[in-house]
Amino acid sequence: MAGDARTFEALFGSAPAVRARAPGRVNLIGEHTDYNGGYVLPMAIPQETRVELAPRDGREVRAWSANLPGGRIDSYVLGEERRGRGWLDYVQGVTVVLAGDGHALRGFDVAFRSDVPLGSGLSSSAALEVSLLRGLREAYGLRLDDVALALAGQRAEAGFVGAPVGVMDQLASSLADARSALFIDTRTLAHERIPLPPAVELVVISSGVSHAHAGGDYRVRRAECERAADLLGVNQLRDLSPADVPRAMSLPEPLGRRVRHVVLENARVLEAVEALRRGDVPGLGALLDASHASQRDDYEVSVPEIDLLVDLARAERDVVGARLTGGGFGGSIVALARAGSGAGVAARVVEAYARRSGRAGRVLVPRG
Template sequence: MDAGAAATFEKLFGHPARVVARAPGRVNLIGEHTDYNGGFVLPMAIPQYTQVELRPRGDRTVRAFSTNVGEQAGVQEFVLGQETPGRGWLDYVQGVTLVLRREGFTFEGFDVRITSQVPVGSGLSSSAALDVCLLRGLREAFSLPLEDVRLAVLGQKVENDFVGAPVGVMDPMACHLADGGAALFLDTRSLSYERVPLPAGVEPVVINSGVAHNHAAGDYRTRRAECERAAELLGVPQLRDLTEADLPRLNALPDPLGRRARHVLTEDARVLATVEALRTGDLAALGPLMYASHASQRDDYQVSVPEIDMLVELALNEKDVLGARLTGGGFGGSIVALARTGTGASVAQRIAQAYSKRSGRTATVLVP
C-alpha cells in the first residue's frame, strides 16, 4: 500500500490498515451467457483492479468507505448479523459478510477502504472484482479456511442471494483465478479450469462504449429465465446438455426461446473451437468465431445495443484486427478485440476516435 493510501485510511478510521488485497476486472474473450447455462467460458484478467485496505476492529461493527462514490457519502456502517439490502454499493460489503457467516465462517467487524479502477457498468466485472478482493482480504485478516474455487462461488452467492443480480460463476472465477497473460478456459458446471496462453501473434484490445448496464435490472434476469424455460421445454437439465443434433428441435420452441437456446448451444461450440485455435496458434480461425459470437448476441440473444454494434463494425474495418465482439452481459458495456501484436494501441485509438465522431459518446480504451 502506498503512503497516500495508508495516510487516507488512518485519517478515515484512526488507525493503520493491516491487510491490503486486490482483484482484477476481467474481459471475456468468448462464451457469453453460457455460464448460468452450465457451459464453457474463456475470460482473462485486465490491468484495472479493485483494492481493499482493511483492519479488524475487535467488535461486531463494519465501517466502510468507497473512493468511487465521492467524499460526500462518507463512512457507512452496519453491524454483523444485521445486514440489510438496499444500501447501494454497501450491499456488496454486506453481502460478503452475510454469505460468509451463513457458510459457517467466524470473524469480527472491520474497517475497510475500497478503491477501484474497473469502470462500473462496463461489462468488465466491477462488482465481482469487489466481492473477490474483499473475500481475499477477509480470508487473510481472519485466517479463514477458504480455498480458491469456494471463494469464487461465494462471490457469486453475494450477487445472487443478497444484491439480487442473477449472474453466473464466470465473473468471480475469472477475477480470482485468471491473469493477463492467458485465457481461463472454464467449465462452469464442473468448475474445472485451465489457463490457455494467447499466441504470440495477437494481443487483446478492450474498449468501453460509455453505455452502462446493470445486471440487477430486468433484461439480464429475463434472459436467464428464458433459458431455464427453454431447457424445461426441451427436457434437459440445462442448455449445456444440448448437442448440434438438437438444433432442429429449437425451431419448435415459441419465440424467442428457440433463439436464446440456439445462442447458448452455438456459443458453447465457439468457445471450444476458440480454445483449440489458441492452442494450435490458428489465428485465422479466431476472427470468424468472434464475429459469429457477436452476431449471435445481437440477433439470437438480443443483448447488444447500437453503440456496441458500431464499435464492432469499426473494428471490422481495421486490417490488423482479427475479430471483435460484445463482451459481458450486454445492454451496453464494452467490446473485446484481438489485434495483431504491436498494433493494439493504435488500432484502439482509431476505433475510439471514429466512434466518438459517429456516436457523440466518449469511448475509453482500457486495454492496452
C-alpha cells in the same frame, strides 16, 4: 500504496492490517453460457480493485470507497445486514455468505479503490467481492481456496444483491491472469489457463453505455433459458448439442433463438480453445465475429453503440475479430489485434466512434 494507507488512517484512526486486490475481467468468448452450465473463456485485465482492511472490536463494519463522491463512511452490524443500501450490499452480501458458511468474523474497517469501470461489462462487482474476500481470508485466517472464494462472491451477488449472475466473473477475478485465457467448465468448475498466441494482443473499449445486472433484460434472458430448458426436458441448456438446435427452433419465439445462441456459443468456446492451442489466429477471430452476430441477432443483447464499435474495429486491417463482451445492453467490446498494433487500433476506433455516435468511448486495454 503509502497514500492509500494515510487515507485509511485518516478515515478510521488506525493503519490497515491487510491489503488485497483483484482484477476485473474481459470475456474473450462464451457469453451467457455460465448460468446455463456451459463453457467460458475470460482473461484478467489490468484494472483492479484494491482493498485495505483492519479488524476492529465488536460487530460493526465500516466501509468507504474512493469511487463514491462525498467521502461518506457507510456502516452496518454483522448479523443485521439489510438489502437496499446500494454499493454496500456487495459488502453485506459477502459477510452474510461467510457467516452462513460458519466462518467467524468480527467487525472491520475497509476502504476500496477501483479503476474497473462500473457498468462496462468488465466485472467491477466481482473485483470488489474477490478483493474483499481475499482481505478477509488473510485477516481472519479463513479456510477458503481460490475456487471456494469465488463461489462465495458469486453467492453474495446472486443471493443477497439479487443480480442473477453465473460464476464466471468471480472465478475469473480469482483465478485469471492477463496473458492467458482461463478456460472454465462452469458446471464442474474445472479450469485451465491457455496462453494467447504471441502474434495477437487484446483491445478492450468501453462504449460509455452502462448496464446493470440486478434487473431488466439480463434477468429476462436467464428466465427464458430456464423456460426453454424445461420445455426441452433438460436440466440446463448445457445438456444440449448443436444437433438439438432444429428441435429447439420449434419452441415459441424467442426461446429457440435463445437456445441456439447458448448451444452454439458453447461449441464456439470449445473451438476457440483448440484454436488457441494451435495458434490459429484467423480461426479465433472468426469465432469472435460469429459470437457477436449471435449475441446481436439470437440473444438480442447488443445495442447500436456496441455494434458500431464492433464494425469500426473490424474495419481495421490489423483486427482479426471483435465482439460484445460481458452481459450486454451496453458495456464494452473486445477485439483481437495483431501484436504491436493495439494502441493505434484502439485510438482510431475511439476517435471514429466519437465522431459517429457522439459518445466518448474509453480505451481500457492496452492500458496507456
